[in-house]
Amino acid sequence: MKAIELGLALIITSALAAACSGTSNQGGQKNEGLGSGGGGNPFGGGGTAGAGNSFSSSGGFPSSGGFPITSSGGFPTNTGGDQGSTGGDQGSTGGVQGGTGGDQGSTGGVQGGTGGAVDGGGGAGGGGTGPAPTSTTASTKGTCTVMTYTAGIATAADYATPTIYYPTDCPAPFAGVVIIPGFTEVQAQINQWGTFLASHGFVVMMIDSAAGGVGNTGVEPPSRALGLAEGVTNLKAENTRSGSPLMGKLNTGLMAIMGHSMGGGGTLIAANTHPELKAAIGLCPWNPGGTYPTDTVPTLFFDGNADVLVGSSQSSAEYMSIPTTTKKVYAEFSGGSHFVANTPLGGAATDVVVARIGLSWLEVQVLGDTRYQQFIAKDPTMDAYDVKP
Numbered sequence: 001m002k003a004i005e006l007g008l009a010l011i012i013t014s015a016l017a018a019a020c021s022g023t024s025n026q027g028g029q030k031n032e033g034l035g036s037g038g039g040g041n042p043f044g045g046g047g048t049a050g051a052g053n054s055f056s057s058s059g060g061f062p063s064s065g066g067f068p069i070t071s072s073g074g075f076p077t078n079t080g081g082d083q084g085s086t087g088g089d090q091g092s093t094g095g096v097q098g099g100t101g102g103d104q105g106s107t108g109g110v111q112g113g114t115g116g117a118v119d120g121g122g123g124a125g126g127g128g129t130g131p132a133p134t135s136t137t138a139s140t141k142g143t144c145t146v147m148t149y150t151a152g153i154a155t156a157a158d159y160a161t162p163t164i165y166y167p168t169d170c171p172a173p174f175a176g177v178v179i180i181p182g183f184t185e186v187q188a189q190i191n192q193w194g195t196f197l198a199s200h201g202f203v204v205m206m207i208d209s210a211a212g213g214v215g216n217t218g219v220e221p222p223s224r225a226l227g228l229a230e231g232v233t234n235l236k237a238e239n240t241r242s243g244s245p246l247m248g249k250l251n252t253g254l255m256a257i258m259g260h261s262m263g264g265g266g267t268l269i270a271a272n273t274h275p276e277l278k279a280a281i282g283l284c285p286w287n288p289g290g291t292y293p294t295d296t297v298p299t300l301f302f303d304g305n306a307d308v309l310v311g312s313s314q315s316s317a318e319y320m321s322i323p324t325t326t327k328k329v330y331a332e333f334s335g336g337s338h339f340v341a342n343t344p345l346g347g348a349a350t351d352v353v354v355a356r357i358g359l360s361w362l363e364v365q366v367l368g369d370t371r372y373q374q375f376i377a378k379d380p381t382m383d384a385y386d387v388k389p
């Protein structure tokens with residue numbers, strides 16, 4: 001296993017080191033943009049076209065009760081590159097191109113395919129207040145003004161440089177989300193999630209991985225899992241810390257976690273051992289051979305079938321290791337690279353879907369707003385989709 005991890009580390013390092021060499025924006029000023037600057041998607045390039053999907057009718061998800069994409073039980077080979085590689089980071093213009101595709105949820109039906117359960121229904125539901133969400137409002141920036149701060153936030157042994165994104169003109173108390181990046185990455189590579197979720201009323205703490213309290217982008221998924229757990233504890237502490245902009249404004253019982261790549265692997269490990277969490281989202285999670293038999297936390301996987309670092313067979317096996325009684329969703333994008341879920345405010349067709357499903361997962365599982373359930377569904381940009389229970 002260690003040899004595999006070392007080999008993968010060399011591959012990832014050569015592919016990503018130049019792309020991930022930037023530092024995170026730790027400013028304490030108002031942040032309504034995309035957060036990662038106007039220089040475009042820092043990864044660029046996309047995935048390897050034609051890599052295909054290694055699922056098969058005999059080895060992957062079963063055709064009965066499995067992914068409702070093809071009636072034959074197999075999975076189509078992708079024919080294009082990463083759909084997220086075009087358009088890049090649109091933050092320099094401040095625009096959000098979330099309206100593509102229209103309001104797919106207005107009729108309450110979702111393209112569920114055959115052979116699998118579909119989250120649908122639409123309409124007014126429990127737990128929600130304010131205007132009814134639409135497919136467009138769930139996939140673009142929300143109405144809350146977003147501010148950030150770094151001063152006074154506690155660090156810990158397994159994370160460093162925390163930045164908190166929070167809404168200033170939406171009603172408290174707020175639920176919290178802690179997010180950690182992947183191998184060689186710092187939070188700047190995924191901080192669009194901070195801006196996006198805070199604009200919809202969540203408090204988001206972005207953190208960098210660390211070893212012994214010192215920033216270290218090379219630590220393994222178990223260390224990132226510890227960093228997420230420590231981050232949740234210290235985000236909760238902001239509710240009572242004197243001088244915190246969030247003093248008295250957090251619902252400390254409503255916490256979720258997210259992570260990309262090795263950070264996604266850490267997310268799955270943490271969800272497996274912290275049942276008090278309300279939701280977990282893995283962004284192309286990497287933790288080869290990982291299993292999560294005690295995970296009771298509602299868990300969402302985003303993956304791409306052109307991901308050369310996390311193959312479909314690896315991600316599917318991890319997904320299937322989570323009990324079928326646990327609420328979980330697997331969304332794999334056709335042509336999606338390892339970075340397909342990093343930019344919810346980007347301009348690609350997949351970015352819109354990632355934003356809509358990611359936000360809706362947190363709205364339903366963390367806040368109990370079932371009006372968003374209709375948006376957690378298969379989309380034409382996917383080649384594989386599954387939902388349980």
